[in-house]
Amino acid sequence: MKPLRILAIGSSGSTHVAGRVCCFAERGHHVSLLTDMVVGLEGVTELTPSAPPGQDQWIATAARLLGRLVRRDLSGPADMARLMLDFRRKLRQADADIVHIHFAYSTWAWMAAALGARPLVVSIMGGDILFxxxxxxxxxxxxxxxxxxxxxxxITSKSNFLIGVLDDLGGYGEKAIRVVWGVDPEVFKPADGTALRAAKGIPAEAKVILSPKILTPFYNIHILVEAMAKIVASVPEAHLVLTEYGADPAYRAQLERRISELGLTQAVTFVGHVTHEQMPAFYSMADVAVGIPASDGLPQTLLEAMACGVPSVIGPLDRYGEIVRHEESALLSQLDPASLADAVLRLLQNEKLYNHIATRGRTIVEAKANFPREADRVEQAYRHLSAAGKTRYRPRLGILKDVALYWLRW
Structure with a gap:
């Protein structure tokens, strides 16, 4: 079939966005990504709106003249207007059959709507609508x-729960379909983690507890650190591995101080920033994965751990029930150190439960969160929507005005 011209809008720094756009590029489609920074995604044309000196200079000149009349500095609004014009230029340059926004709460996403981009697909991720x-x-x-x-x-949503949120926001659930996206079971799969343990200085006999979450307070990693005191008291070989993607330096320093106060320095390893490509190896090195934010949609890290045959301890959010069940495919824990420690210890000390959850988790991912199959469904939706042909951009001035006011914080 004829390749599609797809324009995605989202952050190239997001592993979710990068994985999705690269997938469609690998399928032979012409994929552009309108993003905040260029990272060199293979097969993808990355477009970054900008307002360099000299481009659309007439706007800056007009702003200076008007600013003198009203006695106000209008360089900020002028730069914003130049950036908007370049966004419009990039949008037209892509000449897309489909425009696909990844993450709804962003100025570039709103700009696409303001300029009337269609056919338009929006993939919500959770934090963009859980206001x-x-x-x-x-x-x-x-x-x-x-x-x-x-x-x-x-609209695509990773869960029925988020479709319900869309309905509550304004009845938008009627145009939504559930697309879990998930993971590729051929990439995230059980493997031997011995070499990685050695490389990170982690004893071969250690029971590794992995935190794959972003190192910020939102993800409650301090609760996991507190829980480690009780875990190590029962299982001395327990060892916590903390990944540092998107790390908050002040929070990291706070965690280090508390680890020292608890006498856990030898039982905790910070492993720095781990790329998405490295994550299968880190899961395979682990015995248990832990992710306990107080708010969540459907966490990618849970699916990745399940695919690698690693049982997870997660928070007590009912919405997780769409993909896992307590004591069947994960363990749910209250968000306090004692409860979390008890849940981790159950997995480390109950081999039958551990093996059951590990096996069941992998099966669920293969059946319900299989990235290649989910991409097939999205590709079919692309073709259906693009069948009517490209639509001329019809700017919506009301939305454009609101985007400008948001940008200027007026």
Whole structure:
């Protein structure tokens, strides 16, 4: 079939976005990514809107003249207008059959809606619509996200729970389909982690507890550190491995101090930034994975651990029930050190439970969270939406005005 021209909008620094766009490039489609930074994704044309000196200079000149009249510095609005024009230029340059936004709460996403980009697919991720649970959304930002969702031709959601949130926001669930995305079982699979343990100085006999989450307070890694005192008291060979993707330096320093106070320095290893490509090896090195944020959609790290045959301890969120069951395919724990320690110890000390959860987890991923199969479904949706042909961009001035006001914080 004829390759599609796909324009994705999202952060190239997101492993989720990078994996999705590269997948469609590998399938032979012409993929562009409108993003905040260029990282060199193979097979993908990365487009970064900018406002370099000299480009659309007439706007800067007009702003200076007007600024003199009103006695106000208008260089900020001028730069914003130049950036918006370059965004429009990049949008047209892509000449896309499909525009696909990954993460709804962002200025570039709203700009696509403001310029009337269609056919338009929006993939929500959780934090972009869980306004009461995550981030610090502004009233205008929430309103712009709702306008984007209303403009979308199709919305993909990782869970039925998030589709319910879409309905609560304004009935947008009726245009949504559940696409878990998931992981590729041929990439994330059980392997021998002996060499990696040796490379990281972790004893071969250690019972490794892995935190694959972003190293920030949101993910409650301090609770896991506190739990380690009880875990090590029962299983002296227990060893905590902390990945440092997106690490908050102040939070890392706080954790280091507490680890020292608890006498756990020899039982904890910080392993620095771990790339997505390295993660299968880190899961395979682990005995247990832990992820306990207070708010979540459907965590990718849970699916990755399951695919690698590593049991997970997760928080007590009902929404996880769409993919796992307590004591069947994961262990759920309350968010306090004692409860978390008990859950981890159950897995380390109960071989029958451990093996059952490990086996069941891998089976679930293969059946329900298989990335290549989910990509097939999205590709079919692309072709269905693009069958009507490309639509001329029809700017929506009301949304454009709100984007500008949000940007300028007016």
């Amino acid at each position: 009461k649970e995550q981030g610090s959304p502004t009233p205008r930002g929430i309103a712009l996200t709702k306008q984007l969702l209303g403009h979308a031709d199709l």
